[in-house]
Amino acid sequence: MLQPTEVSSKPTVNSFANMIATPEKKSGNCESKGCGSSEQEISLSIQERIANHPCYSQDAHHHYARMHAPVAPACNIQCNYCNRKYDCANESRPGVVSELLTPEEAAHKALVIAGKIPQMTVMGIAGPGDPLANPEKTFRTFELVAEKAPDIKLCLSTNGLALPEYVDRIKALNIDHVTLTINMVDPEIGVKIYPWVHYKRKRYKGLEGVKILHQKQMESLDLLREADVLCKVNSVMIPGINDKHLEEVNRVVRSKGAFIHNIMPLISSPEHGTYFGLNGQRGPTTEELKVLQDKCDVGGMKMMRHCRQCRADAVGLLGEDRSKEFTKEAVMDMTSEYDIQKRKEFHAGIEGFRSKLAKAKTSAPTTEKVEEAGPPILLAVASKGNGLVNQHFGHAKEFMIYEVDGVNVKFIAHRKVDHYCLGGYGEEGSLQNIIKAISDCKAVLVSKIGDSPKEKVHNAGIEVVETYDVIETVALDFYKQFIGELQPV
Numbered sequence: 001m002l003q004p005t006e007v008s009s010k011p012t013v014n015s016f017a018n019m020i021a022t023p024e025k026k027s028g029n030c031e032s033k034g035c036g037s038s039e040q041e042i043s044l045s046i047q048e049r050i051a052n053h054p055c056y057s058q059d060a061h062h063h064y065a066r067m068h069a070p071v072a073p074a075c076n077i078q079c080n081y082c083n084r085k086y087d088c089a090n091e092s093r094p095g096v097v098s099e100l101l102t103p104e105e106a107a108h109k110a111l112v113i114a115g116k117i118p119q120m121t122v123m124g125i126a127g128p129g130d131p132l133a134n135p136e137k138t139f140r141t142f143e144l145v146a147e148k149a150p151d152i153k154l155c156l157s158t159n160g161l162a163l164p165e166y167v168d169r170i171k172a173l174n175i176d177h178v179t180l181t182i183n184m185v186d187p188e189i190g191v192k193i194y195p196w197v198h199y200k201r202k203r204y205k206g207l208e209g210v211k212i213l214h215q216k217q218m219e220s221l222d223l224l225r226e227a228d229v230l231c232k233v234n235s236v237m238i239p240g241i242n243d244k245h246l247e248e249v250n251r252v253v254r255s256k257g258a259f260i261h262n263i264m265p266l267i268s269s270p271e272h273g274t275y276f277g278l279n280g281q282r283g284p285t286t287e288e289l290k291v292l293q294d295k296c297d298v299g300g301m302k303m304m305r306h307c308r309q310c311r312a313d314a315v316g317l318l319g320e321d322r323s324k325e326f327t328k329e330a331v332m333d334m335t336s337e338y339d340i341q342k343r344k345e346f347h348a349g350i351e352g353f354r355s356k357l358a359k360a361k362t363s364a365p366t367t368e369k370v371e372e373a374g375p376p377i378l379l380a381v382a383s384k385g386n387g388l389v390n391q392h393f394g395h396a397k398e399f400m401i402y403e404v405d406g407v408n409v410k411f412i413a414h415r416k417v418d419h420y421c422l423g424g425y426g427e428e429g430s431l432q433n434i435i436k437a438i439s440d441c442k443a444v445l446v447s448k449i450g451d452s453p454k455e456k457v458h459n460a461g462i463e464v465v466e467t468y469d470v471i472e473t474v475a476l477d478f479y480k481q482f483i484g485e486l487q488p489v
Helices: 013-019 044-050 103-116 135-148 163-172 206-226 246-255 286-296 328-332 340-363 427-437 451-459 471-486
Strands: 065-068 120-125 153-158 177-181 196-199 202-205 230-237 260-265 377-381 398-404 409-416 443-446 463-466
Touching: 044 230, 065 103, 103 120, 103 135, 103 328, 120 135, 135 153, 135 163, 163 177, 163 206, 177 206, 196 206, 202 206, 206 230, 230 246, 230 286, 246 260, 246 286, 260 286, 286 409, 377 471, 398 471, 409 471, 427 451, 443 471, 451 463, 463 471
Parallel strands: 065 120, 120 153, 153 177, 177 230, 230 260, 377 443, 443 463
Antiparallel strands: 196 202, 377 398, 398 409
């Protein structure tokens, strides 16, 4: 069993390196990367390219961090689910930022964060508008970072409208990862999502504009494949509008070379001031989202299930936004501590730990898989990362949901909650909301939980497992026990 002292949620450069004094040589296989079965279908060549990319690799998001540079304010389309004027520091939503940066400020921030958070491996530009509607700011930022921090991966997120004009520049800057947001492949459906499109200095409304957007998105997919740029497709699931249609979107983007598809739930709270939110358009339930993701998880293209729908100025591990620590005012007073050699040592330590974790998943003597897969169950996990059950129930702001059948342990979703330990007021309401959020789970796996919430969770029909160990190990052990109790004596 891995011990709590072996892992730190915010390790120093030396903590990982000291933990694994002699990191094992990478063999290029899945075990050395800690990929697990969830990424087996992805070719080895792609696994190597995404091994430390937290948004493109499900396993990497436990260990590596990213930074979004908010340098692109303008947008060339209007989406009915977007309102970039709204900002609350406590929310996570695409298109939201607290402040804009110049390319020079963004590059300095990237160097500062790369020193302060050495597990940061990716700098992406995702807004708050569309990066390619702000091409000079976007590419100047990439140029500065590539020059000063060559080990940081560059990542771009766009609607694809302008991408065909810039694909050569993307390739020249070695931007190896591009995310396209594609919500339809039928313009008749698209008119319900996009009221207008601004293309070549002209605004097109309705079907005319959506047809242009669709054409450019399909062209973008083809060009990225030809340029050997990895493409992730994001799609927003909007019940009653494109929810049934997204299976066709999945088929089309898969045929055009996208290697991973991220189907995200619509966020439509009225207070955000979006068209959908103000007109009562609901988002999907967790069950509806899972059913659609399962239907689309075919044909060799992975479904991304670990997305947090991050802000356009997010910093840190997915699910651990540290942007408040790195405001413009704070960052500009900080001196860069970027040291590529220290970062390499730190990453070697991470890879050593991932290798150790992978072995723990497959060779733990206490874990025995049942003879064959049984009826699947869902488990909720409180985790601070590193692939471990390592978080107190009362501190969890989200739970990782796993599907277990006795043979496979499959991650399926993150579910955000209000953490229980609020300091008194509101705790009872928060606990009930947490119980509701995980009510379809047979158990919740936590490092610790208080006696009172433990009793209430148990009374709701959810078992509580207190442990500190590898998620897969605990999940399989629980399943074996669960099945044993169901079998007649």
